[in-house]
Amino acid sequence: MGDPHTPFILASYLATVLVIGGLIARMILDQRAQKRALAELEARGAGRGRRRGEERAAGSPSQATAERPATTERA
């Protein structure tokens, strides 16, 4: 590409990669951190009381950790 405006074109694509790539990297790290925190809380038995309450209410065993709906919050 022998165009005199090549630096502007390359800068545009580079800026896009930096902004979107940076956001994707941040999103991946964020999800990893949340999953780690969730696993640690579960390992400490943080949801034990709630699980017993849910089982009593539903009359059935609770679902797996990551798939279980939250009850004290809206999601």
Add this chain to the structure above:
Amino acid sequence: MLTKLANPSTFLRWSGVLLPWLAGLTVVSLGIGLWMAWFVAPADYQQGETIRIMYIHVPAAWLALFLYAMMSASAIGTLVWRHPLADVSQKAAAPIGAAFTLVCLVTGALWGKPMWGTYWVWDARLTSVLVLFLVYAGIIALWRTIEDPSRAARAVAILTLVGALNLPIVKFSVDWWNTLHQPASVFRMDGPTIYPTMLYPLLVMALGVTFLALTMHMYAMRTEVFRRRVRTLSILEAERLDERRAAA
């Protein structure tokens, strides 16, 4: 059916299956789009090679508006039906929309300098897109200001719907005012005015960028569901510790 699919637990299940497919579609469509934009589409007779900036600038602009419209629909879901996934969808879309708006502004400035002789002018289209970016930034800040996610969602939903008034201004600014920015050349009542050899690469790129945004949105929604579970469990743990301390 929709209510069942929108249950956070059900959402985690079906989004986990759908996400790899969506990511695959993104890679394929973006790959084809970039190849067409760089090697198939011709240089413009006036703008030369700088037309290549269009293939990221225009899809980024469309996505900036599309994500805001999606956020507004979710805001209605929050305020009217108080649906938990509507809150999650709103929160997940904001940073992605802000990122695409920023890409639109930056690539626009880099396209403007060689074509208009300036990076920036305070004309209606550029200014309204800058306002859109500031609204996105305000929404992200408001999410971080209020600790309780349900209360934050309602406050953000109101701000989002007020900010939605800017969407028609962005879209029609080039028709309502005399601006340096060119008028619409794809979505027009009388059909696109852009030549097919440039239109098709642009549409493929737009499709790829849309798949990318949807993949990012679904991924971010999953993260938000996990974050809320972490919060719930942390509160439960703290309550149990308090009870133990009180009993001792």
